[in-house]
Amino acid sequence: QTKQVIGVSIPAADHGWTAGVVYHAGVAKTQLEKMYPNAQIIVKTAKDANEQANQIQDLYTINKISALVILPQESAPLTRPIAALKAKGVFITVVDRGLTDPKAQDAYVAGDNPGFGNVAGRYISKALGAAGGNVVILRGLPTVIDNQRNDAFNAAIKSNAKIKVLDAKFGNWNRDDAFKVMQDYLTRFPKIDAVWASDDDMAAGVLKAIQQAKRSDIRLVLGGAGMKEMVQRLIKGDALITANVTYPPSMIADAMRLTVAHVAGGKPIAASTIIPSVLITKANAAQYYFPNSPF
Amino acid sequence: MQRLPVTGSSVAEATELIGFQNIYKAFGAVEVLRDLSFGVRHGEIHALLGENGAGKSTLMKILGGYHAPSSGQVLLEGREVHFRSSRDAEQAGIVLIHQEFNLAEDLTVAQNIYLGHEPGGALIDDRAMLRGAREVLARLKVDLDPARRVRDLSVPQKQLVEIAKALSRQAQILIMDEPTATLTLRETDALLDLMGRLKSDGVTILYISHKLGEVKRVADRVTVLRDGRYIATDDAANLTQDQMATLMVGRELEEMFPEQAVPASDLLLEVEQLSVPGWAQRVSFGVRRGEVLGFAGLVGSGRTESFEGLVGLRRHTVTSVRVAGRPVRIRSPQDAARVGLTYLSEDRKGKGLLVDFPLAQNLTLTTLDLYAHPLLDPAAEHRAMVRAARDSNIRAGRLDVTAGSLSGGNQQKLALARILEADPRVIVLDEPTRGVDVGAKREIYHLIHQLAQAGKAVVVISSELNELLGLCHRLLVMHEGQLVGDLSGEQLNEQEVILYVTGLKSQCPAGVSVRPGAAGASG
Amino acid sequence: MSVSDTPLTPPARHSLLARVAALGPLLGLLTLMVVATLLNSDFLSFSNLTNILTRAAFTGIIAVGMTFVIISGGIDLSVGSMAALIAGSMILIMNALVPHLGNGWSTIVVGMVCALVIGGLAGLFHGVIITRGRIEPFIVTLGTLGIFRAVLTYLSQGGSISLDQDVGDHYGPVYYGSLLGVPVPILVFTLVALLGGVILNRTRYGRYVQAIGSNEQVARYAAINVIGVKIATYVLLGLCVGVATLLYVPRLGSASPSTGLLWELEAIAAVIIGGTALKGGHGRIWGTVVGAVLLVTIENVLNLTNIISVYLNAAVQGVVIILVAFFQRGNRR
Amino acid sequence: MSVSDTPLTPPARHSLLARVAALGPLLGLLTLMVVATLLNSDFLSFSNLTNILTRAAFTGIIAVGMTFVIISGGIDLSVGSMAALIAGSMILIMNALVPHLGNGWSTIVVGMVCALVIGGLAGLFHGVIITRGRIEPFIVTLGTLGIFRAVLTYLSQGGSISLDQDVGDHYGPVYYGSLLGVPVPILVFTLVALLGGVILNRTRYGRYVQAIGSNEQVARYAAINVIGVKIATYVLLGLCVGVATLLYVPRLGSASPSTGLLWELEAIAAVIIGGTALKGGHGRIWGTVVGAVLLVTIENVLNLTNIISVYLNAAVQGVVIILVAFFQRGNRR
Numbered sequence A: 001q002t003k004q005v006i007g008v009s010i011p012a013a014d015h016g017w018t019a020g021v022v023y024h025a026g027v028a029k030t031q032l033e034k035m036y037p038n039a040q041i042i043v044k045t046a047k048d049a050n051e052q053a054n055q056i057q058d059l060y061t062i063n064k065i066s067a068l069v070i071l072p073q074e075s076a077p078l079t080r081p082i083a084a085l086k087a088k089g090v091f092i093t094v095v096d097r098g099l100t101d102p103k104a105q106d107a108y109v110a111g112d113n114p115g116f117g118n119v120a121g122r123y124i125s126k127a128l129g130a131a132g133g134n135v136v137i138l139r140g141l142p143t144v145i146d147n148q149r150n151d152a153f154n155a156a157i158k159s160n161a162k163i164k165v166l167d168a169k170f171g172n173w174n175r176d177d178a179f180k181v182m183q184d185y186l187t188r189f190p191k192i193d194a195v196w197a198s199d200d201d202m203a204a205g206v207l208k209a210i211q212q213a214k215r216s217d218i219r220l221v222l223g224g225a226g227m228k229e230m231v232q233r234l235i236k237g238d239a240l241i242t243a244n245v246t247y248p249p250s251m252i253a254d255a256m257r258l259t260v261a262h263v264a265g266g267k268p269i270a271a272s273t274i275i276p277s278v279l280i281t282k283a284n285a286a287q288y289y290f291p292n293s294p295f
Numbered sequence B: 001m002q003r004l005p006v007t008g009s010s011v012a013e014a015t016e017l018i019g020f021q022n023i024y025k026a027f028g029a030v031e032v033l034r035d036l037s038f039g040v041r042h043g044e045i046h047a048l049l050g051e052n053g054a055g056k057s058t059l060m061k062i063l064g065g066y067h068a069p070s071s072g073q074v075l076l077e078g079r080e081v082h083f084r085s086s087r088d089a090e091q092a093g094i095v096l097i098h099q100e101f102n103l104a105e106d107l108t109v110a111q112n113i114y115l116g117h118e119p120g121g122a123l124i125d126d127r128a129m130l131r132g133a134r135e136v137l138a139r140l141k142v143d144l145d146p147a148r149r150v151r152d153l154s155v156p157q158k159q160l161v162e163i164a165k166a167l168s169r170q171a172q173i174l175i176m177d178e179p180t181a182t183l184t185l186r187e188t189d190a191l192l193d194l195m196g197r198l199k200s201d202g203v204t205i206l207y208i209s210h211k212l213g214e215v216k217r218v219a220d221r222v223t224v225l226r227d228g229r230y231i232a233t234d235d236a237a238n239l240t241q242d243q244m245a246t247l248m249v250g251r252e253l254e255e256m257f258p259e260q261a262v263p264a265s266d267l268l269l270e271v272e273q274l275s276v277p278g279w280a281q282r283v284s285f286g287v288r289r290g291e292v293l294g295f296a297g298l299v300g301s302g303r304t305e306s307f308e309g310l311v312g313l314r315r316h317t318v319t320s321v322r323v324a325g326r327p328v329r330i331r332s333p334q335d336a337a338r339v340g341l342t343y344l345s346e347d348r349k350g351k352g353l354l355v356d357f358p359l360a361q362n363l364t365l366t367t368l369d370l371y372a373h374p375l376l377d378p379a380a381e382h383r384a385m386v387r388a389a390r391d392s393n394i395r396a397g398r399l400d401v402t403a404g405s406l407s408g409g410n411q412q413k414l415a416l417a418r419i420l421e422a423d424p425r426v427i428v429l430d431e432p433t434r435g436v437d438v439g440a441k442r443e444i445y446h447l448i449h450q451l452a453q454a455g456k457a458v459v460v461i462s463s464e465l466n467e468l469l470g471l472c473h474r475l476l477v478m479h480e481g482q483l484v485g486d487l488s489g490e491q492l493n494e495q496e497v498i499l500y501v502t503g504l505k506s507q508c509p510a511g512v513s514v515r516p517g518a519a520g521a522s523g
Numbered sequence C, D: 001m002s003v004s005d006t007p008l009t010p011p012a013r014h015s016l017l018a019r020v021a022a023l024g025p026l027l028g029l030l031t032l033m034v035v036a037t038l039l040n041s042d043f044l045s046f047s048n049l050t051n052i053l054t055r056a057a058f059t060g061i062i063a064v065g066m067t068f069v070i071i072s073g074g075i076d077l078s079v080g081s082m083a084a085l086i087a088g089s090m091i092l093i094m095n096a097l098v099p100h101l102g103n104g105w106s107t108i109v110v111g112m113v114c115a116l117v118i119g120g121l122a123g124l125f126h127g128v129i130i131t132r133g134r135i136e137p138f139i140v141t142l143g144t145l146g147i148f149r150a151v152l153t154y155l156s157q158g159g160s161i162s163l164d165q166d167v168g169d170h171y172g173p174v175y176y177g178s179l180l181g182v183p184v185p186i187l188v189f190t191l192v193a194l195l196g197g198v199i200l201n202r203t204r205y206g207r208y209v210q211a212i213g214s215n216e217q218v219a220r221y222a223a224i225n226v227i228g229v230k231i232a233t234y235v236l237l238g239l240c241v242g243v244a245t246l247l248y249v250p251r252l253g254s255a256s257p258s259t260g261l262l263w264e265l266e267a268i269a270a271v272i273i274g275g276t277a278l279k280g281g282h283g284r285i286w287g288t289v290v291g292a293v294l295l296v297t298i299e300n301v302l303n304l305t306n307i308i309s310v311y312l313n314a315a316v317q318g319v320v321i322i323l324v325a326f327f328q329r330g331n332r333r
């Protein structure tokens, strides 16, 4: 059997979650190359959509890949470049961020962004109970996935009429910015019951701001994506962190596994694999704890 | 000439403080100084004369520690010295006043004067600095606030700061490279007096100037260079100004000022009620075709600002401007250029030339449209430069160097050549012979008259009274922003003009301007 | 201070050494290409080389305009945001035109014209505020950097703006097509660079730009319309951004808040690596072109090989940039 | 020159108008504060004001160092990355020291010293390469911008490096603590600013920095050690980055590839808004301080209100920056 080159193109590690993606991709590469001696896997990271488009071009031109697993930095701008590769016969597996034209891909492995928002929204409305309360939101960066999550969250939280969303501002998936936004929320709103930080990196910043302001009105901070420090706090029984919502960076490894099995092992692959977002609570936390991952 | 004793022997006399021995200096392939030897005595004022580009500044920079000679020795009290920096030279008591300003424009006067020598301990003693600066300025009889930023000063004021800076260093040997080039009567007088006092304090002064009258007045001895070679040294008392000029140029100079032709009667430029806020009020005058009109005045009298206003470089108001009888509105230098009015700035380095640009590109800057069809033709620009170098006698080692590497006088000639390229109808020259040697001065004077005869109107702003008197048909005098005199004919003599210049005499009550047409009547 | 430091103008400019140093960026690029070929012989393949040049076209075209701005003594930090805004507006306009003009060339041409007009207007705005308003260009364009991108984010409501699929199919050849085997973006880049070179070195305007950067006062006294020339440099840059964007849109078919992120840094770096002084006064277009290609080549080489940790890509880029600058340092004044 | 030779009116610089214009950034800040108070009266609360000043402390401290670099005619684009690298290294060092020195102050002090040393060394590296290597500071620091952050990313393997929990608890007061009711970062910021002001305006070194920025040749002729002074500005800036970082680390107790992102732009903007010329020569520390506070205040005001779309935040920032610059333009040369 001829050597199959599989390209993996993912965003550069610029915050916790993407760091997890890079980590899991690296781990999967080692495992899979051992499992399939006829497969060579090349992992590339890109800092933006433009660089990623360049990168997959290079993977095709120079490395002569036969399959590509890609977690697009952004959906729309990468649709065309990916379609161009598919037209040249490369097997395409898209991860997490759906392309604007699904015809450009062969397989799709994704987390569930609306589900992520939905699970979070339902948890908060339940946790605040019948009395309801005030909620502030920290959004990520202005992108399609952030819009999807935010819309689903808002829809879900409507189920509890007593809940009032005070404001939603961008924390840029960044601890620092989340810290500042939260500081200002605390100045502005005398009573906040729950914070949807929508990401564990941001939740870390939010917690520090609350700690500094010595505010006791906040009952709950909900992050997301299952960062190991947060899961650990959950296991320890932190007062504010009572739950988390998965959006596992390890989905890249799943996608790689499926793709390599397909092109190097001839196994069939489903057109679409959705990895659902689930609620982590103290009860099931242990199984989502990866101490070796950077995330 | 043959009676001049040539003392440039290679053995320095015992009484000599400074000895130059067989100095050579080359910049790349360009030889600037060749086998120069002469001595300077203790406590004398020793003038250094020579044409533009003769190598005077270069030699002084060698003495001041800014350049090293390519070969040859500099002796100080008979001992050979090797200065590796100006700081070394300063430690030996030698301080140089640069021909081109070396001031940090963002710093204040006092900060510049003390740059590198700030008084005080860990913290600078600002008060001592201001006090000290005020003292040196007072010695120069300059009334200048030492807390002002140099950027806001005029050219002459900057020159005075440059001098004050050197004075504050308590030099034993003071090198002055054309310190009076930008100064008017009064500051020049004060400076020459001060030089006398310094001399009696035992300071040795090396003095470069193209103003031979001054040389005659203060110098003890004179050394002449030509083309980087030593020519002669003699007591100043033994030489007339004409002899000095002859030595410099190497041949007899004819009459400095050309015959004046009679101007036509029609006015090429008429200006009514020109005011530049803060600098000049209601200045009105006219210039005839073929006329050379002089503007005299002290520093700060507003001549420069008036004309900068007129050509649209400053905010100004004016009742009317006519060029060749047609009313024009001038809001920018481009407007002025369009109607054939050009202005040569007195600030050569700051406003005149692009020192980092090649000569040709400086020459053609205002007249680029002549070389664009529609693409620029560098070959044509080069040809123009060759022509201009010949016509204006610009001496450069090669023509592809940058303007900044020309000697001061040659830069001035280049700046002048540029504004003539535009073939203007009315030419305003602000200090056109600043830093120019006698030979070249004469050429410029003749050029001015050729321009006048060719039917142009020429306005000359100058701080050299002799120049104005010899050159101009008519002289307007400004004092404190106002025209106070319109002198011609008999009135064109030094005593009379000085009375007006210093404000002791005025033709009209302050605020009432001289009518342009009234020239004849008052004369 | 040693004596040898002091000459007023370095006579060395004319020496052989200086001539070689002036070629610094080119030598850097060649060295890099040799290394790349040794690492992976496919580097020199025709398709890889055209890939590199095509990619260099975007920031390259912008960098040509930036060269003028920098030579004149200015700077423009907003070009990346401007590109994003132009891309977004252009797509919205074209999408809106489809019902009226169809999804063919008439729509696309109108879109392209709009790209140029928006770029030109943005440049005009910069130029006027900077010259008439007398505000540091750094500040003005730092401000518009935020403004342009924010407006795009608002237009896209945080998501992305996608071009109508059919229009995109017609528009595609502008990026993906080629003429005589040369991809269109490379042709346009070449054209822009040649034109830029001619304008800078062979026209009055170019000379004035250099003169103003060298000494603004002198230029003013020499009856040069300083304000007009300066404004024109920003307009020119705006137009270049417009051209780059109208080549870029068919490639990715969309615009989002992250479009054109950090292009300003890349464009400015290309200019400076190419040997133009950040303080203005003199510079050269070919240097800028080499600079732009060099930056893309570094990225390409990193994609071609696997020898260092992915985390260290940026470090390699940094080291190469410094090394290239070191090669050409003899040329600095 | 007698009294009668003095000009008719004092030059405009010394006029009332010029004095007011010189206060431009301060007026901008005050206006903004008035608007903010009208929008949300909590703005003026003690805790909000200390929040603002504390946040301003990081980029503010860096901006003080940057003021020196810019006045001397240089620039440093790498400060954000440098902060990230210092934070990461410092945390790793402290974590490694816990077994030996315990989790108390001795570990922390060693960590702090390391922060300063790393910052100083990075600055020294910049200074030497820029002066001795004669490379444009823009290029050198653009290179190290990539290098520093890449090294941190490598060290953290893309994730974040977290400080040992117990050390963090001991270290916390350096950020969260206060002295006489004033948070420590504000105190340090004040101290650094005062020191910076004294050094810039009252010491020889400060004077030389200005002289070099104004005219390097003149400085050299005045026998100033130009190279030494320039290197020292970068070292000073490196130390400032070190100080800022050692205040910052206890705040979040971690460093990640996104730590300090874009701080360089913020620091440079603070300097320029404060009235220092990008071309160097003159500047003022108090202006920089006001600039830093102003930038943070804009952000704070935007967070405190809800009147415009979140998507337009950056646009408001941009407009305010340009407006403030417009206020003080009279002050420009």
Ligand SMILES: Nc1ncnc2c1ncn2[C@@H]1O[C@H](COP(=O)(O)OP(=O)(O)OP(=O)(O)O)[C@@H](O)[C@H]1O
Residues within 6 Å of the ligand: B027, B030, B032, B050, B051, B052, B053, B054, B055, B056, B057, B058, B059, B099, B395, B396, B397, B405, B406, B407, B408, B409, B410, B435, B437, C007, C008, C009, C011
């Ligand atoms: N750094 C330099 N590089 C090249 N040529 C130089 C340099 N400095 C001076 N020269 C040349 O050396 C010659 C002598 O210049 P210098 O300045 O000494 O003349 P000068 O006698 O002072 O003239 P002026 O009266 O015009 O000031 C000139 O031809 C000048 O072009």
Ligand SMILES: Nc1ncnc2c1ncn2[C@@H]1O[C@H](COP(=O)(O)OP(=O)(O)OP(=O)(O)O)[C@@H](O)[C@H]1O
Residues within 6 Å of the ligand: B152, B153, B154, B155, B156, B157, B184, B279, B297, B298, B299, B300, B301, B302, B303, B304, B305, B306, B346, B461, B462, B463, D006, D007, D010, D011
């Ligand atoms: N207080 C002051 N503030 C600003 N500038 C001053 C002041 N005092 C004097 N000056 C400067 O004095 C200079 C001389 O004035 P001006 O140029 O109008 O005189 P002038 O008659 O042209 O004399 P000259 O051409 O001989 O210098 C002005 O350029 C101006 O800058």
Ligand SMILES: [Mg+2]
Residues within 6 Å of the ligand: B056, B057, B058, B099, B177, B407, B408, B409
């Ligand atoms: Mg000279």
Ligand SMILES: [Mg+2]
Residues within 6 Å of the ligand: B303, B304, B305, B346, B430
């Ligand atoms: Mg004057």
